[in-house]
Structure formats: C-alpha cells, structure tokens
Amino acid sequence: MEDIKFVRINRDVENTSRYDKEFTLEKARQVRNFHRSIPVYEETPLACLDGFAKSHGLGAVYVKDESYRFGLNAFKALGGSYCIAGYIAKQLGLEPSEITFEKLSDPSVKEKLGELTFVTCTDGNHGRGIAWTAQQMGVNSVVYMPKGSAQERLDNIKACGADASITDMNYDDAVRFANSQAEKNGWIMVQDTAWEGYEELPLGIMQGYMTMALEAAESLDKMPTHIFLQAGVGAMAGGVTGFFTDYYKQKGLPAPVITIVEARVADCYWRTVSADDGSIHNAGGDIQTIMAGLACGEPCTIGWEVLKNHGDFFASVTDEVAASGMRALGRPVGNDPLVVSGESGAAAFGFVTEITEKDEYAGIRGDLGLGPDSVCLFFSTEGATDRENYRKILAK
Numbered sequence: 001m002e003d004i005k006f007v008r009i010n011r012d013v014e015n016t017s018r019y020d021k022e023f024t025l026e027k028a029r030q031v032r033n034f035h036r037s038i039p040v041y042e043e044t045p046l047a048c049l050d051g052f053a054k055s056h057g058l059g060a061v062y063v064k065d066e067s068y069r070f071g072l073n074a075f076k077a078l079g080g081s082y083c084i085a086g087y088i089a090k091q092l093g094l095e096p097s098e099i100t101f102e103k104l105s106d107p108s109v110k111e112k113l114g115e116l117t118f119v120t121c122t123d124g125n126h127g128r129g130i131a132w133t134a135q136q137m138g139v140n141s142v143v144y145m146p147k148g149s150a151q152e153r154l155d156n157i158k159a160c161g162a163d164a165s166i167t168d169m170n171y172d173d174a175v176r177f178a179n180s181q182a183e184k185n186g187w188i189m190v191q192d193t194a195w196e197g198y199e200e201l202p203l204g205i206m207q208g209y210m211t212m213a214l215e216a217a218e219s220l221d222k223m224p225t226h227i228f229l230q231a232g233v234g235a236m237a238g239g240v241t242g243f244f245t246d247y248y249k250q251k252g253l254p255a256p257v258i259t260i261v262e263a264r265v266a267d268c269y270w271r272t273v274s275a276d277d278g279s280i281h282n283a284g285g286d287i288q289t290i291m292a293g294l295a296c297g298e299p300c301t302i303g304w305e306v307l308k309n310h311g312d313f314f315a316s317v318t319d320e321v322a323a324s325g326m327r328a329l330g331r332p333v334g335n336d337p338l339v340v341s342g343e344s345g346a347a348a349f350g351f352v353t354e355i356t357e358k359d360e361y362a363g364i365r366g367d368l369g370l371g372p373d374s375v376c377l378f379f380s381t382e383g384a385t386d387r388e389n390y391r392k393i394l395a396k
Helices: 025-036 050-055 066-071 077-092 107-113 125-137 151-158 171-185 200-208 210-219 235-250 268-275 301-310 319-330 347-357 359-368 387-395
Strands: 004-008 046-048 060-065 117-121 140-145 163-166 226-230 257-263 313-317 375-380
Touching: 004 268, 004 347, 004 359, 025 077, 025 200, 025 210, 025 235, 046 210, 050 060, 060 066, 060 210, 066 077, 066 375, 077 107, 077 125, 077 200, 077 210, 077 235, 117 125, 117 171, 125 140, 125 151, 140 151, 140 171, 151 163, 200 210, 200 235, 200 301, 210 235, 210 375, 226 235, 226 347, 235 257, 235 301, 257 268, 257 347, 268 301, 268 313, 313 347, 319 347, 319 387, 347 359, 347 375
Parallel strands: 060 375, 117 140, 140 163, 226 257, 226 375, 257 313
Antiparallel strands: 004 313, 046 060
8 A cells, every 4th residue: 555645735826714814923822822821831842853854855854842731742732721711711701812721710710600511522632631621720521532542541531530431433423422412411512623503612722723833933943944734633734724824924925835644544635635626525434543633534624724725735644654753753863852752743754754765755755845955844743642552663
C-alpha cells in the first residue's frame, strides 16, 4: 500500500471564508488573555530542530511542543476551557473580553446557574481537557470514548472527575450517541466537530486553539514558509489555519503554504479535495489506526469551510508514517531537543520526514517547494498519551 497520497486543492483565486472574522489576531489575543488567567498557564516551548533541518535539506524546522500544556500532555484543554468558559459567561451575561478563570470558577456561579453537566465524545485528549476544565470550574462532565480507546486515556479522564466509559461504537457514531444523551438529559454538548445547527460551541473550541498558534507566531525568529497540520475532524487545523492567514495578512505578507495531514482510514478531507465535486466525502466503517486522535471520518463543517479556502495541500498517510514522525522526534539529531510526540501529534512531522528522506517522494517535495530556504512549522499536539505503544514504536 502506498504510504502517502497527496493532492493540491483546486482553488483558482484566493477565497475568503465566512468564518475569517472569527480567527483574527485580535480574537486570538482575547482568547489568550483568558488562558493566561488560568493559574497553571505557561507558554509551551517552541523547539528549534536545526540538526533535523540540515540533515533533511531544509532551512529551519520548528515544533510547538504541546505535551507541556496545563500538565495534561496535550493541547486539547485550550479549546475545551475556552468553549466551556464562553458558555458559562454567556449564561451570566458577560462579554467575551470580561471572561476570566477566577470569575467563572467562583462558587456564586453555581448558585446562579445550578448544576451544569457537559458531555462529549473523545479518543482521549479532548475528553481529558473537558473533564479537567469541568473539575476546575466546579461543574460536571460525562465522556464517551469510541471502541479501541486506550485504557490509559480512559483512566486519565476519570482521574479528572468525569463519568467516563468506552463504548462499542466508532468515533462518529459515539459523537451522535453523546449528542442524544445531551438532548435526553439536558446536558451541554461540547464537541470539537460541528454540523448544521451546532456550530457555536465548536467554534469556541476552535478559537481556543489559537492561543498555541499565537504563542508560536510570537516566538518564531523567522517567518514560516510552510505549516504542516494534522487533522481529525479538522478543528485544530481550521483554527490554526484561520489564525495564520489573518496574522500574515495584517502584516501585508502572504500566508505560508499550509498542508493538512490525515490518517489513511479517516481521510475525509483528502477524499473530498480529491473528488472535487462540491460534495463532502466521509470515511466510515470500523476506523482503526494508531492515530487515535485523527480517527474521525466526518469533517467539522467550520473546519472544512476554513480549509477549503485557505489550505493548499492535503495528504493521506498510513500508520507507519506517523510512527516515522514519532521516531524522528524521539531520536534527536545532534543537539536538537527531544520532543516526545504521540501517534497523532507526530503525523504531520512523519509526513515531512518521509518525503524528505525518500526519492520516491521527490515530486511531492517539488509541489510543496521544499528546499534549503524552507522554514517549516509543526504542532506536536500530544505527548505519549499511550505510553506502552509509544515505547513499542520508539523501540522499532
């Protein structure tokens, strides 16, 4: 089986998305102000991998290491915390600029709003972020996980006080089940995918991810020529793409070339772009991949709206490509810092590792324009969230 499939989106002119106004630099600063109000907030490191860049024929390589975020080993709490904060603030009549962690976690909030229960579906990281946020703010959380989810990820969610369980459904069916339970029990659905009639809360999650993008943008000493983003439902990819499009537009500069990388068995964006027929093409069935965080067969409607207008290339990769990225980050070149990256977090890095090491992908390198002047930015969105599997892959 071909490890990498690759396609350029068919876009004749620079388009605009109806969501562009939601992913501006001004909005990102507002979101980060909220995150900065969380007592355990610290900016995560931006690793500079000069050794890897030189050995792979690139100018510079940067990796935003989200394994340090809030002590949760993944970036997802950025979206979950901002989404829940936005919901509670709206119930209290607060403006977005007024939102702080201290205000929302005050005991008086419960007196005004009563018991609140937030429900979600997750492969692990998003659910842990929701459970952690709920615990910090004194509200309840219920978390459903798709079949095949790692026990370690379930245990981590339960440790944050959630009522969590692994279902016998795939991710997309488990999302529908979670939504049905929300409607049945009067809970609040907080999902990082959107569909018709359900966009406000997912939008808040996507906006929450802009904090890590803003941190990275301000830490870079060179403008990236290329940004590589992994996608499941596409919430993170859409939020980060929307931000960087606006960030460089405000500076009068063109946006970097943006490539979206998906797991082969859940490559709904790649299928949709490849078909180029105006329809969404889902990936269904029994979706099994080591990239658990990317095992989502139906795209987020907001994510697709942003990516179809501002993304450039889409890649579909096998599990071995993700494993290649984990090993490349886990075995630093020269004096490069170690980046512990999980299966989903390393997918995009694995894609670039493979196409810069193997002659068979020279055409892809050419399409991307990768070379000694290229400055590449990645987001390692998780650490070793399944430590047993991480050790197995690194040992290979």
